[in-house]
Amino acid sequence: MKNPLLAPELRDYLESGNDEALTLFLDSGHPRVIADFLSALTPSEAWKILSVGDLSLAAEIFSEMDEWFQADIAETLSRQELAHLVTEMAHDDRVDLLGRIPENRRLRILSALAVAEREDIRKLSAYDEGSAGSVMTSDYATLSPELTAVEAIDKLRHEAPDKETIYYAYVLDGKRRLIGFVSLKDLILAPPHEKVEEIMNLGVISVRVSDDQEFAAREIQKYGLIALPVINGGDALVGIITHDDAIDIITKEHTEDLEKFMAIQGSHDAASYLRTPALTHFKNRVFWVVGLAATGLISGGILHHFEATLSSLMILALYMPMLADTGGNTGSQSATVVIRALALNEITAKDMLQVLWKELRIALMLATVLAAVAWFKVELLSGGTPLPGGFTLTQVGGAIVLALAIQVVTSTLVGALLPLGAARLKLDPAVVASPALTTVVDITGLLIYFTCARVILGV
Amino acid sequence: MKNPLLAPELRDYLESGNDEALTLFLDSGHPRVIADFLSALTPSEAWKILSVGDLSLAAEIFSEMDEWFQADIAETLSRQELAHLVTEMAHDDRVDLLGRIPENRRLRILSALAVAEREDIRKLSAYDEGSAGSVMTSDYATLSPELTAVEAIDKLRHEAPDKETIYYAYVLDGKRRLIGFVSLKDLILAPPHEKVEEIMNLGVISVRVSDDQEFAAREIQKYGLIALPVINGGDALVGIITHDDAIDIITKEHTEDLEKFMAIQGSHDAASYLRTPALTHFKNRVFWVVGLAATGLISGGILHHFEATLSSLMILALYMPMLADTGGNTGSQSATVVIRALALNEITAKDMLQVLWKELRIALMLATVLAAVAWFKVELLSGGTPLPGGFTLTQVGGAIVLALAIQVVTSTLVGALLPLGAARLKLDPAVVASPALTTVVDITGLLIYFTCARVILGV
Numbered sequence: 001m002k003n004p005l006l007a008p009e010l011r012d013y014l015e016s017g018n019d020e021a022l023t024l025f026l027d028s029g030h031p032r033v034i035a036d037f038l039s040a041l042t043p044s045e046a047w048k049i050l051s052v053g054d055l056s057l058a059a060e061i062f063s064e065m066d067e068w069f070q071a072d073i074a075e076t077l078s079r080q081e082l083a084h085l086v087t088e089m090a091h092d093d094r095v096d097l098l099g100r101i102p103e104n105r106r107l108r109i110l111s112a113l114a115v116a117e118r119e120d121i122r123k124l125s126a127y128d129e130g131s132a133g134s135v136m137t138s139d140y141a142t143l144s145p146e147l148t149a150v151e152a153i154d155k156l157r158h159e160a161p162d163k164e165t166i167y168y169a170y171v172l173d174g175k176r177r178l179i180g181f182v183s184l185k186d187l188i189l190a191p192p193h194e195k196v197e198e199i200m201n202l203g204v205i206s207v208r209v210s211d212d213q214e215f216a217a218r219e220i221q222k223y224g225l226i227a228l229p230v231i232n233g234g235d236a237l238v239g240i241i242t243h244d245d246a247i248d249i250i251t252k253e254h255t256e257d258l259e260k261f262m263a264i265q266g267s268h269d270a271a272s273y274l275r276t277p278a279l280t281h282f283k284n285r286v287f288w289v290v291g292l293a294a295t296g297l298i299s300g301g302i303l304h305h306f307e308a309t310l311s312s313l314m315i316l317a318l319y320m321p322m323l324a325d326t327g328g329n330t331g332s333q334s335a336t337v338v339i340r341a342l343a344l345n346e347i348t349a350k351d352m353l354q355v356l357w358k359e360l361r362i363a364l365m366l367a368t369v370l371a372a373v374a375w376f377k378v379e380l381l382s383g384g385t386p387l388p389g390g391f392t393l394t395q396v397g398g399a400i401v402l403a404l405a406i407q408v409v410t411s412t413l414v415g416a417l418l419p420l421g422a423a424r425l426k427l428d429p430a431v432v433a434s435p436a437l438t439t440v441v442d443i444t445g446l447l448i449y450f451t452c453a454r455v456i457l458g459v
Numbered sequence: 460m461k462n463p464l465l466a467p468e469l470r471d472y473l474e475s476g477n478d479e480a481l482t483l484f485l486d487s488g489h490p491r492v493i494a495d496f497l498s499a500l501t502p503s504e505a506w507k508i509l510s511v512g513d514l515s516l517a518a519e520i521f522s523e524m525d526e527w528f529q530a531d532i533a534e535t536l537s538r539q540e541l542a543h544l545v546t547e548m549a550h551d552d553r554v555d556l557l558g559r560i561p562e563n564r565r566l567r568i569l570s571a572l573a574v575a576e577r578e579d580i581r582k583l584s585a586y587d588e589g590s591a592g593s594v595m596t597s598d599y600a601t602l603s604p605e606l607t608a609v610e611a612i613d614k615l616r617h618e619a620p621d622k623e624t625i626y627y628a629y630v631l632d633g634k635r636r637l638i639g640f641v642s643l644k645d646l647i648l649a650p651p652h653e654k655v656e657e658i659m660n661l662g663v664i665s666v667r668v669s670d671d672q673e674f675a676a677r678e679i680q681k682y683g684l685i686a687l688p689v690i691n692g693g694d695a696l697v698g699i700i701t702h703d704d705a706i707d708i709i710t711k712e713h714t715e716d717l718e719k720f721m722a723i724q725g726s727h728d729a730a731s732y733l734r735t736p737a738l739t740h741f742k743n744r745v746f747w748v749v750g751l752a753a754t755g756l757i758s759g760g761i762l763h764h765f766e767a768t769l770s771s772l773m774i775l776a777l778y779m780p781m782l783a784d785t786g787g788n789t790g791s792q793s794a795t796v797v798i799r800a801l802a803l804n805e806i807t808a809k810d811m812l813q814v815l816w817k818e819l820r821i822a823l824m825l826a827t828v829l830a831a832v833a834w835f836k837v838e839l840l841s842g843g844t845p846l847p848g849g850f851t852l853t854q855v856g857g858a859i860v861l862a863l864a865i866q867v868v869t870s871t872l873v874g875a876l877l878p879l880g881a882a883r884l885k886l887d888p889a890v891v892a893s894p895a896l897t898t899v900v901d902i903t904g905l906l907i908y909f910t911c912a913r914v915i916l917g918v
Binding site: 001028029030032033153156157160161166167184185188189202203205220221222223224225226242243244246247248250251254255257258259261262263264272273274278279281282285286288289290292293294296297299300301303304307310311314317318319320321322324325326328329330332333336337338340341344345346347351354355358361362365366369370373374377380381382385434435438439442 | 460487488489491492612615616619620625626643644647648661662664679680681682683684685701702703705706707709710713714716717718720721722723731732733737738740741744745747748749751752753755756758759760762763766769770773776777778779780781783784785787788789791792795796797799800803804805806810813814817820821824825828829832833836839840841844893894897898901
C-alpha cells in the first residue's frame with residue numbers, strides 16, 4: 001500500500017544527500033510503515049534510500065513491500081546487490097521473491113549466492129504449492145537437550161538476528177528428530193543450570209511437509225501457537241510456519257472458499273484484482289457459467305415438455321420466476337450455513353440426520369411465511385385477471401402456493417444435503433457452488449410446479 | 460471438541476484415586492489436547508481430574524474447553540471454587556465465561572472475588588460488543604523507561620506466570636500513556652545496563668478501545684504482531700489483543716461476511732450450528748428471504764405488463780429462466796470478486812472507473828461465449844417447433860440471444876457497481892447480498908428481454 005505522505009521530504013533528503021535524516025527515517029517505525037512510505041517513490045529511489053541503512057534492516061523493510069514493487073526494485077538491482085539482499089531476507093520471503101523473477105535472471109542470482117543459501121532455497125522451493133512445506137521457513141532456532149537454560153539463552157541470543165522467531169526453540173536429537181520444544185519464557189523462568197531436556201515440553205504439535213497449508217494454519221489457530229514446526233517423512237524438523245503466515249493463509253483460503261462457492265476458479269497467490277488481466281478473470285469465471293448454462297438445457301427441456309400446460313394457463317408462467325428465485329435463495333442459505341459449520345468443525349458428515357431434522361423445521365417455518373407472501377402476491381397481481389378454463393383464482397393460487405412451499409422445503413434440504421454429501425465423499429463442501437445449487441433447485445422447482453398444477457388443476 | 464480416546468483410562472484413574480497418573484496426564488501435552496480429552500467425560504468428572512493438578516494449570520486447560528462445556532462445569536462448582544478458578548483465568552477468558560453465567564449467580568461469584576479482580580472484570584465487560592475493548596485482555600506486561608535491560612528481564616520473569624505474553628512489554632510514562640514497547644528479544648540482545656528508554660521501539664502500532672475488533676485484527680495481520688496494545692481516549696494503555704485472538708476474530712468475521720452475502724443475519728458469538736435453536740436459524744434467514752420475495756412484486760408486475768407479449772409468443776416464456784439464471788450468476792461473480800478485492804484493500808471506491816472498465820471487458824468476453832451457448836440451446840430445443848405470427852427461428856433466437864448478451868454485460872457491471880457504491884457510502888460492501896443482486900438483475904433482465912423482443916420482433 002502506497003503512502004505518499006512523506007514522498008516530497010524523502011526526495012529532498014535524497015537530492016541533498018542527507019543520509020543522516022534517511023537513516024533516522026528508516027528506523028523510525030515498524031518496517032511495514034516504512035515500506036508503505038517508500039512504495040510511493042520510484043523503485044530506484046526506494047532502493048537508494050534503503051541502501052543508506054544497514055542491509056538487514058533494508059531486507060526487513062523490502063520484505064514488507066507489495067510483491068510487484070519488490071519485483072520492480074529487483075529489476076533495478078545488479079546481480080550482486082540482489083544476491084546480498086536475498087541473503088539477508090527471511091528464508092520463506094526470499095523463495096517467494098525468487099519465484100517471481102524470470103528464470104534466466106533467477107539462475108544468475110542463485111549462482112552468486114553461497115552454497116548453503118542456494119541449497120536452502122532449492123529445498124524450500126521444491127514443495128508442492130499449497131502444502132505446509134511450501135509456506136514454511138527454515139530459519140528457526142534449535143537446541144540440543146543437554147544444554148543448560150543459561151547456555152540455551154546464550155545460544156538464542158547469538159542466533160537471534162538470523163532467526164524468524166526465538167520465542168520457541170525446538171529440541172532435536174542426534175538425527176534432527178523433533179523431541180520437544182521450549183519457549184523463551186520457559187528458559188527465563190527455569191533455574192539457570194537446569195537442562196533443556198528437563199525444561200522442554202513434550203508432545204509437540206507439528207505437521208508434515210505434505211500436509212495442507214490450511215490444516216497447518218488451523219493447528220496454529222487451534223493451539224494459539226506463535227510457530228508450528230514442520231517435519232518430514234523421517235520425523236526430522238525441516239521448517240516452521242509462523243503465526244503471521246497462518247493469518248495470511250486463512251485469509252487467502254477464505255477468499256478462495258467464497259469464490260469457489262460463487263463458482264469462480266483460480267488461486268490468489270500472485271496478483272491483486274487490478275493487476276490480474278481481464279482475460280484471466282474471464283477464464284476464472286467462464287467455466288462454471290457456461291457449465292451452468294449448459295445444464296440449463298435440462299430445465300429448458302422440462303419447460304418445453306410442459307409448453308402446452310403453460311399455453312393453456314398463462315398465469316403459471318408469470319409465477320415461475322418467483323418459484324425459481326425463492327428456491328435458489330433458501331437453498332443457498334442452508335448451503336452457506338452448513339458449509340461454514342463444516343469448515344469450523346461445528347458439525348461433521350456424521351451429523352447428517354441431526355442437520356436435516358433441524359433444516360426441515362427451519363424450512364417448514366420459512367415455507368409458511370413465504371407461502372403467505374406468495375398468496376398475497378397472487379391476489380394483488382392476478383386478482384382482476386379472468387382465468388381460462390373456468391378455474392378460480394383460489395384454485396390456481398392454491399396450486400402456486402403449495403408448489404412454492406414444497407419447493408422451499410426441498411431446496412433447503414438439498415442445500416444442506418449437498419455439502420454434507422461432499423464432506424462424506426471427502427470433497428471440499430464448498431464445491432457445491434451456489435450457482436450450481438440454484439441450477440439444481442431450478443430443475444426440482446419446475447417438476448414440483450407442474451406436478452402441483454397437474455394434481456390440483458388437472459392441466 | 461470431544462476426544463473420547465482416553466475416557467476409560469481417565470475414569471479408572473479417578474475411581475482408583477490414582478492422582479499421580481492424573482497429574483502426569485494433565486501435564487502431558489498442550490492444554491487444548493488435555494481439554495479435548497476431558498471434554499469426553501461428564502462435567503463433574505472433568506472437574507475432579509482438573510482439581511488434582513495445580514489451579515493455574517487447571518485454569519489454562521479449562522479455558523481451552525468449548526464454551527458450553529465450561530458453563531456446564533461452572534454449574535457443578537461451589538461459589539468459592541468458581542471464584543478461585545476465575546481468579547486464575549486469563550482476564551479476557553474469564554469475562555467471556557462470566558458473561559455466559561446467569562446474572563444472580565454471576566453477582567454472587569463476583570462478590571467472592573478480590574476487589575482488584577472484580578474491578579478488572581467490570582471494566583473489561585463494559586466495552587461495546589464488537590469493539591477492540593471487548594476482545595482485549597488486561598494481563599499485559601509493562602515497564603518503566605528508566606529500568607535497565609537486566610532489571611526489565613528480571614521484572615518480566617517475576618510477572619510471567621500472570622501475563623498473557625511477556626514477549627512484548629509496553630513502556631508507560633507517569634500517566635500510563637504508551638510511549639514505546641520492547642520485545643523480549645530486544646531486551647536479551649541489549650547490553651545488560653542499557654536503559655529501556657534507549658532500547659525501546661517508538662512509533663508503537665496501537666488501536667483505541669472503541670475501534671472495530673476486525674480493524675484491530677487486521678492491524679495484527681498487517682504488521683505481523685504477537686500482541687497489539689489498546690489505548691483509551693487519554694492515550695493510556697488499557698489492554699492488549701493477542702495474535703491468537705486475531706485469528707479467531709478474522710475467522711468469525713469471514714463467517715459473518717459470507718452469511719451476510721448470502722442474506723443471512725445474526726452473529727457468531729455464542730453457539731454452534733447444532734446448538735442454535737431452529738427458531739433462531741429461522742429468524743436469521745426469514746427477513747431477507749421475505750424481503751426479496753416482496754421485491755419480487757416488481758418483476759411480477761413487469762411480467763403481468765408483458766403478459767400479452769408472452770401469450771402471443773409462448774417461446775419467449777421458455778427462455779426467461781435461462782436469462783434470469785445467467786444474469787444472477789454473472790452478477791454474483793463480479794460482486795464476489797469486487798467485494799473481496801475491497802475487503803483485502805486491493806481496490807478502493809476511488810478505483811471505480813478502472814474496475815468498471817475491467818469488468819466491461821470481462822463481461823463482453825462472457826457475453827460472447829454465453830450467447831453462443833444460448834443460440835445452440837434455442838436451435839436444439841426449439842428447432843422443430845413452428846412459430847406463430849410468421850416469425851422465423853432466427854428472428855426469435857436472435858432476440859433471445861441479444862437480450863442474453865446485454866443482460867450478461869448489465870448484470871456484471873451492476874454486480875461490480877453495487878459494492879463499490881456501498882463502499883463509497885462508507886457501508887460494508889457485503890451488504891450487497893447475492894440474493895438481493897439476483898433480484899435486481901431479474902428486474903433489469905425482464906426489461907431488457909421484452910425491449911429486445913419489441914425492437915426486433917415488434918411484439
